[in-house]
Amino acid sequence: MTASMKVYLDNSATTLVAPEVIESMLPYFSGDIGNASSVHSFGQRAKAAVETARRQIAELIKAAPSEIVFVSGGTEADNLAIRGIAEAHSATGRHIITSAIEHPAVLATCEALESSGFRVTYAPVSSAGVVDPQQIREAIKDDTILVSIMQANNEIGTVQPLEEIGRFVRERRRAGASNLHFHTDAVQSAGKIPIDVDDLGVDLLSLTAHKFHGPKGAGALYVKKGTRLGKLFYGGHHERDRRPGTENVPGIVGLGRAADLAAQELSERSDRMRGLRNYLEDSLKQRLTDMKINGDGAPRLPNVSNVSFAGVDGESVLINLDLKGIAVSTGAACSSGSLEPSHVLKALALTKEEIRGSVRFSLGAFTTQAEIDYAIAVTVEAVKRLRELAPAAEESARASL
Amino acid sequence: MTASMKVYLDNSATTLVAPEVIESMLPYFSGDIGNASSVHSFGQRAKAAVETARRQIAELIKAAPSEIVFVSGGTEADNLAIRGIAEAHSATGRHIITSAIEHPAVLATCEALESSGFRVTYAPVSSAGVVDPQQIREAIKDDTILVSIMQANNEIGTVQPLEEIGRFVRERRRAGASNLHFHTDAVQSAGKIPIDVDDLGVDLLSLTAHKFHGPKGAGALYVKKGTRLGKLFYGGHHERDRRPGTENVPGIVGLGRAADLAAQELSERSDRMRGLRNYLEDSLKQRLTDMKINGDGAPRLPNVSNVSFAGVDGESVLINLDLKGIAVSTGAACSSGSLEPSHVLKALALTKEEIRGSVRFSLGAFTTQAEIDYAIAVTVEAVKRLRELAPAAEESARASL
């Protein structure tokens, strides 16, 4: 246990860029510059690199390269998918189905559509954090144009039953609902679990490089061949007219390389992370009382552990860990300035106290056993100390004004 | 004159990333990772770096840091400005004024607004490629909410009289037009000529890093304090709620550093580029007949030279130069697959033949005298050879089917 150890366990927020990925990007900063839309060979080399990345992303999710649209990140991908469908298909229907535990990139987009006349159904989740496919099936109406359900949740890591939902969507489509589309936000799952867009039955899938050891500023939207989609913004004819703007060549190259590495090492990375994550959870359970693993019992991503420690404040744990060099996150405290408790944990019907005591540990492909051992020791000590510091529950306190 | 020399003269399309800029970005790929919205110190270090970049950009254009919104590039910045104003102010008016020579990021956005009920005036330009401020003044009506005029054109480099237009806008505003806004696309001018947003009188200004030796995938929109602006897309509360999505920390850091370098070296770079550009033009004029410099006579960026060579095809010149390692562009040929001649050159009222023979040389801060000498020699040879290859004009040809 080194006091100066740096342990990054906030990989659900963002990840470090893998060395191979950085290396793949460097040539496109200064040597093979060139605008991928230019005719000359600088431009053509850039274009070739972009097309290689397109194949790599397509390979990761078993799509065709022509179905991949490069965008700036997960938020843009989600918006392009949802607003793109809303805009192109509003004539045939104005109903959208999503879940209560989506990322704000989906929820805020749906809310904005509500204020422009769309109807949105927010499907609830079980206490383990899983959507019920039957409820989605029942929610689909004649005017439903989009079902958008995330593949894995960013706070608790639960994996949603997309294949079943996809079957229901296809069933409805066969019964004539030709304008019904299925989108999934795979920002957390891409590169961590195997993805086959056809098996899932999705028409649209969002991902972003910085969640799987690629660079920030590069993401992709899978758009199934033949899908009519509006645009988020306007300009040149890049990306087959789906997304204008000079291509972020190094970013796209890095995204492709990160996808390639993730695909190659998928099961190896996932086994390692799952092993370490389970070890973390088992060790905490052995050494601490009154804790609960959120999303336990549901299928989960291999790298996420969201734990509620009774009687402590998540942010106080976070700061204590941070002071020892360990980065985690919490569903309790100010996220970007707002004091709202996480909508995801609320949707799980946790108690206020459980929400308050929640801490998310999220592992990356480079997380080591020594780091986890250190994190366990520091967490156990911090939680115990904070609990000792707390006034005994039986004593009664006067309400503050 | 080395046959294997590589000369990049397409800096209006994109530039190489300066070594200092690459260096500034590297720590944020793998060491100081962290999501700038996270509470822990990895996140706080990322946030500090983003705020430094914000100050650097603000300094470049003499704005306040809180007026800078980071986005993915110039196209997004233009769309956020124009659609943002349109959305937030459509209740008070639905008229927009722009020019005929804007970039597609502005023109296509305006056209999209036209199909949703806005009226757009496209101001013409003189044969030198300059907007007439009086025409803009007269075009402003009671329901005009936005004037969007680029600071410098990307094809011919002409600099527009923004200060005068800004004065007219302010005049109208003092006369009660409180919902009139002024946007400029400064994508080509930022880092090349001095910019002071207050002197220009603009409320919104777009720029993008990759045009001044920063990375692709990072841009900024200046939004004057107090300006009400709609959003392009929805998600978390990043960028003071103006632009959601995990901040592209390395990209933003690189953007800031590139701005910082450009500000420091502005007059030095611009003198060097202007000297080389003038030398290029003078040398070509000496050694070739029947050529015309487009935008000549108007104030121009120091780094751009757009030349029409009579009797040759711009793309044939381009490919000949490319085969000798020189990258330029043309306003004549397929741009991203479309065969339309450039709308900018058309707006200058050039002849079809002049448009066809146009070649844009655009210099960067790293362009050398030797490179320009080489480019002159190769261009002269290519143009002469292509002219010799052409059938004599007096002979009459039969029309093809």
Add this chain to the structure above:
Amino acid sequence: MYTKEVEDHLANPRNAGELIEPSGTGDVVNQVCNDRIRLTLHIVDGVITDAKFKASGCPPTVAAASVLTTLIIGQEIERAAQLSRNDVIAALVRLPPAKIHSAVLAIEALQGALDCINNREEVSGAKK
């Protein structure tokens, strides 16, 4: 996010715990966020000779309680009674705007403890 002072008081709380046979106890809870501070004091001859706190909640709440004890130990109760939330904030250098309530809670705990002493004034007066 937080100042070094907040972080230091969170990591190394001063005077954590509970006094035995306190002269006064203040125990207050913020109904909105459930943050709680319990402060126990020893008073001898009108002077706070010792203070200990227990606290639960967000980092500034723990830090405010901890720093408060360092502000009051050795003080006359009249002067301690004049401490305001701003003194607590100043001792922590700065609190995020959304966390001012932590300093408020600390002051309320102090006032609670002092009120409780005033109510027993006769007793302590008798000791004199």
Add this chain to the structure above:
Amino acid sequence: MYTKEVEDHLANPRNAGELIEPSGTGDVVNQVCNDRIRLTLHIVDGVITDAKFKASGCPPTVAAASVLTTLIIGQEIERAAQLSRNDVIAALVRLPPAKIHSAVLAIEALQGALDCINNREEVSGAKK
């Protein structure tokens, strides 16, 4: 964008120029884009013994004219007359879809030149 073959014919055109006293001349212009090819041929005993071209326009047009001369020199005129745009494209390996008109123009220039020879058939027939 363009194949090596297109680029090579543009950079190093084969048989550029104009024959003196040609047996036939084809000179065609594409009205849309103004691309033009002028082809001159020497015919001896029904065989194209020499060909030269002049061309202006986009790279594939120059390349198509250039490659065409290499396809026809040494050919009997009957066989040359059967050449199609696809033969020209094949000789350049590939053309972008938007540039097929260049190969069309080259074939039209050839046909123009051959038509012009047929019109003078008596003359060349007399020589036999």
